[in-house]
Amino acid sequence: MNEYDTELAAGLLVKEGYQLTTEDSKADAVIFNTCSVREHAEDRVFGQLGSFSHQKSVDGRKLILGVMGCMSENYKTGLFKRFPELDFIVGTRNVKDVPRVLSRVIDGKKRQVALDEEGLGIEYSEFTRRGSAYHAWLPIMTGCDKVCTFCIVPKTRGREISKPAAEVTREVKRLAGEGFKAVTLLGQNVNSYGKDFAATAVTFPKLLAELSKISGIEMISFTTSHPSDAVPELFEVIRDNPKITRRFHLPLQSGSDKILKRMKRLHTLSEYRAKVDLLRTMIPEIALTTDIIVGFPGETPEDFDATRHALEQIGFDSAFIYKYSARPGTPAEALVDDVPLEEKKRRNSELLDLQERITESRNLKLIGSVQKGIAGKENVRVSGEIVLRTWTDKKIVVPGAAADLGKIMSARITKLVNETFLGEVYCA
Ligand code: SF4
DSSP: OHHHHHHHHHHHHHHTTOOOOSOGGGOSEEEEEEOOSSHHHHHHHHHHHHHHHHHHHTTOOOOEEEEEEHHHHHHTTHHHHHOTTOOEEEOTTOGGGHHHHHHHHHTTOOSEEEOOSSSOOOOOOTTOOOSOSSEEEEEOEEOOOOOOTTOOHHHHHOSOEEOOHHHHHHHHHHHHHTTOOEEEEEOTTGGGTTTTOTTTOOOHHHHHHHHTTOTTOOEEEEEOOOGGGOOHHHHHHHHHOTTBOSEEEOOOBOSOHHHHHHTTOSSOHHHHHHHHHHHHHHOTTOEEEEEEEESOTTOOHHHHHHHHHHHHHHOOSEEEEEEOOOOTTSGGGGSOOOSOHHHHHHHHHHHHHHHHHHHHHHHHTTTTOEEEEEEEEEOSSSTTEEEEEETTSOEEEEEOOGGGTTOEEEEEEEEEETTEEEEEEEOO
């Protein structure tokens, strides 16, 4: 979602005549698009803001500094107190306001704020500077009505709001007309799309089925899903529509029912496993990925063992595994953060090692298989090679040229090097 917001802001700025640079030293304005989900991400922004502020206040550099995204929502005008050199903040629902706010600062206005409490804030724009000519991110809903105690998203992105289905369909048709082949539908909790449309009853599975009919679009992905909203109707639509990719990201977070309850995840491990079993029965080729937090308040060695056991039993294709850190403003901030940092690190690295072995063993089984994918980019290290992103979100390096980019191709996997597959183009 943040990547899309950055593409949108950059596109709108270019439309207004600004030029983009990736060289800090050349910039007249530096805008941070921020994420508050993890402490580490915020700390990096704080560090950078400190450094640029120093350049302004001590070195006398003329520079406009702005913050957009979740940190603007999380800290609001408190950011100006911490960084007096900051010129503006723009919230998650105000990306379209970035050019207006920037121009006010250029006109001499101080400490500009654009923070709407309500609204969708995920506008489509033909000016969006997309990172690929074949694949487009497309936000279809924003916010979250769940209350996971560790999560800052309900505070920074607000309540769930879905983009009307007719609008989503129009935008995907437009992307197809512009030559895009692949689209990834985005939402903090994308599979609860449409719950705010009681009258029209357009659910996420229905929307997916509708979008699958659009000619020109050949690959449809979505992220991220909550287990409670991963329903059999959704699995059926995926199974019945070959355009929909075969990677399902379903955050588990913990294998302990006690911790899941403390996290307010709204399901038990066995309920989660029942969904996964059904999904794998209905779509055997599905690649399942997940998120795990270790060291959540109250996580005992037994709770951690339950998570380790769940990883062994379920056998995810890959997992994002993080150490818990309390996020200011979340319900879990009030819990005693009682797992020592060293123990969190130990648990984190134990699970990372375990998952690495599981991922490798699952990947090795794919050698010799034929996988369909989109030719997404050239191999930056070796000329004459391109990288296919498969329907199960694996990467296969095959012989190819720039002229192949954007094509849907099949490849036979011949080798696994670390987490990258090597293969040969396969013609049936
Ligand atoms: S469902 Fe996801 S976005 Fe919503 S509160 Fe839980 S972790 Fe956060």
